[in-house]
Amino acid sequence: xxxxxxxxxxxxxxxxxxxxxxxxxxxxxAAALASMPFDQDTLxxxxxxxATPPARPGDRLWIQPHDIRTHRAAxxxxxxxxxxxxxxxxxxxxxxxxxxxxxxxALVAGGHRPAEVRPALPPADSDRLKNELVLVGRIVxxxxxxxxxxxxxxxxxxxxxxxxxxxxxxAGHPITTPHAARxxxxxxxxxxxxxxxxxxxxxxxxxxxxxxxxxxxxxxxxAAFEQQQKDAS
Numbered sequence: 001x002x003x004x005x006x007x008x009x010x011x012x013x014x015x016x017x018x019x020x021x022x023x024x025x026x027x028x029x030a031a032a033l034a035s036m037p038f039d040q041d042t043l044x045x046x047x048x049x050x051a052t053p054p055a056r057p058g059d060r061l062w063i064q065p066h067d068i069r070t071h072r073a074a075x076x077x078x079x080x081x082x083x084x085x086x087x088x089x090x091x092x093x094x095x096x097x098x099x100x101x102x103x104x105x106a107l108v109a110g111g112h113r114p115a116e117v118r119p120a121l122p123p124a125d126s127d128r129l130k131n132e133l134v135l136v137g138r139i140v141x142x143x144x145x146x147x148x149x150x151x152x153x154x155x156x157x158x159x160x161x162x163x164x165x166x167x168x169x170x171a172g173h174p175i176t177t178p179h180a181a182r183x184x185x186x187x188x189x190x191x192x193x194x195x196x197x198x199x200x201x202x203x204x205x206x207x208x209x210x211x212x213x214x215x216x217x218x219x220x221x222x223a224a225f226e227q228q229q230k231d232a233s
Contacts, residue, residue, distance in 0.1 A: 005038035006030035009068070012043055016050040017062050032065035036072070041110070045071035076109035077230065083108055087206045094218055097210070098225055105229055111171065151186065152178035158191040 001009070007026035014021055036042065048071040049063045085104060090096040153165050159179040160169050167174040168182060181191045214222065 001030055001033045001036050001038045001042075003027050003030040006033065009033075009038065009042060009046070013046050013063055016046060019062055029065055033068060036069065041072050041075050042068060044075055045069075048075060073230075079109050079111060080105065084200060084203055085207045087203060087210070091210060094214075094221075098222070102225070102229065152182040155182065155186050157182040158185060 003023075003026050006029035007021060007023075010019070010021035010025055010029060013019060045068045046063060049067050083105065085101055088096070088100045091100065153167070156163055157168050157179055159181045162168045162182075167176070168179045169175060178186075180193065184193065185191050211219075211222075
């Protein structure tokens with residue numbers, strides 16, 4: 001974080017605590033947070049701090065740089081709850097596995113989903129899949145062709161928790177196509193696609209099998225890496 005970004009952060013904090021940001025304060029905060037990026041999680045840390053009641057009434061103090069670090073780390077660590085590593089083709093190489101793990105954890109902590117690596121489909125299957133994907137997000141009609149299927153907006157979304165009649169959201173922004181889980185439930189199906197659940201189970205099994213093959217030294221290296229990632233978050 002540079003001085004200009006620290007100044008913007010202080011202006012954001014001023015909206016909560018009415019402080020008077022100054023050039024000297026911006027320089028001091030930039031020095032204290034030099035290793036931290038200025039991003040949405042940094043701004044969200046301010047809101048999280050002031051949304052948390054103090055231990056005792058009257059104890060609320062102005063947010064400080066260490067509070068930014070603490071609450072930003074908590075925001076990112078919350079996203080890692082239930083994190084499941086997506087196995088990659090080069091995972092047999094321990095260094096590659098650690099690199100892949102580091103990248104996926106960073107993506108998830110930052111609010112993104114790592115892209116799953118899938119084998120290429122044969123041409124015939126690929127063409128069939130493209131034709132089927134055209135139908136994704138459309139309402140499947142019932143047995144009576146004159147009677148359309150249930151609208152996804154007629155039920156709450158089990159994925160993003162959008163209410164009845166509300167559009168689904170992603171990262172807080174409305175999206176035009178309802179989540180697949182909402183479409184399935186609206187048409188009498190399960191919220192979780194059995195194929196997705198099986199794929200997740202397979203990934204967990206693959207990760208467990210990989211960990212079981214690690215030597216004691218590799219386990220120690222992995223534990224040290226994970227602790228380093230937690231400290232850095």
